[in-house]
Amino acid sequence: MNQQIRELIHDHKSTITDEWMKEVEKFREDDYLQSISDTVYQNTNSEFVDMLFKTVGQEGEGVADSIRNYTDRLIQLGWPLNYIIRGMQEFRKVAVETLIRHDDQTRDIEFYQEVEDWVDEIVNILVGHYSGSWENTVFLQKMALKELSAPLIPVFDNISVMPLIGTIDTERAKQIMENLLTGVIEHRSQVVLIDITGVPVVDTMVAHHIIQASEAVRLVGAKCILVGIRPEIAQTIVNLGIDLGKFPTKSTLKKGIESALEMTSHQIVEIEE
Incomplete structure (x- = not known):
């Protein structure tokens, strides 16, 4: 200068x-x-x-x-x-x-x-x-x-849970699918519970990704239960005409686990002291 x-x-x-x-x-x-x-x-x-x-x-x-x-x-x-x-x-x-x-x-x-x-x-x-x-x-x-998104967590023998939190876009849906299929094989899961309690919005695209995931789980020999269906989510699904009838749905994770135990011929028994 x-x-x-x-x-x-x-x-x-x-x-x-x-x-x-x-x-x-x-x-x-x-x-x-x-x-x-x-x-x-x-x-x-x-x-x-x-x-x-x-x-x-x-x-x-x-x-x-x-x-x-x-x-x-x-x-x-x-x-x-x-x-x-x-x-x-x-x-x-x-x-x-x-x-x-x-x-x-x-x-x-x-x-x-x-x-x-x-x-x-x-x-x-x-x-x-x-x-x-x-x-x-x-x-x-x-x-x-x-590393943190959509982990598949084994909770009982042959039963695993995948908690989903936040918005699901196409890229994340691919990651969910990969983790789901890899985890099912690794943990030898017979039943997988997909928990959408932490998903703020379930629109047509999100429902489509969930349906795809459940179909993929079925093809590898496991069953899928969708849990965490809140009233507003249920209303949105009905209004959009989304068909989730191909696999069971439950309002809470607790109810979902109870169904999963029945499907795997297990049950929780209270022990009297």
Whole structure:
């Protein structure tokens, strides 16, 4: 960066910072940062703009590392990338307008190009690191969900339960199917109870996936019982005209286990003391 432009930026650091802080305050509510306290908001913005000024005229991997380290903090605090990009756009605008007001020599193509290159480099590093960090986070979360999602739990000899929690989409339905079939073979289950107590909505697609799962269980020699049918779920199923008549349904897991025990010629007997 041109030495004269570098000195001008540093000379007017205070003015640029004050103007920038006023501008970003205007769109704070648009970026879901209302939950952040005023103190944290002001301090984080101050640290951010200080980091920007430290990069003036600097080049190399050290500058990139400094920006990446600060980006990690923003990600941990939950600051959206959209806010950061808008903040950089406002910073570019405020920096150019401030310098033009205070020095006529900045009104040339070289000046604009220098500022553009400086801000663009920072934006590229921010976006690249933000994207990489979120992709890695999403990947780890998906792996964790796969490990925890839809486990098949053996509860008695030849009886297993699969508790389902949360929304079921196509990708998760595939995972459910794989876990179900693998678990039935591994645990030698004769009866599987699919518990949908924790599924908030059962629509046509979810019902279709459940029917497919029950049919798959039947093909490998086991039987399926659907449990956790709440009144509102039952009403939805009827209104949608979904046919769940091919396999038994029970309102609670307890009733489902009782039916499973009967189907496997077992029963729970109370022992008198």
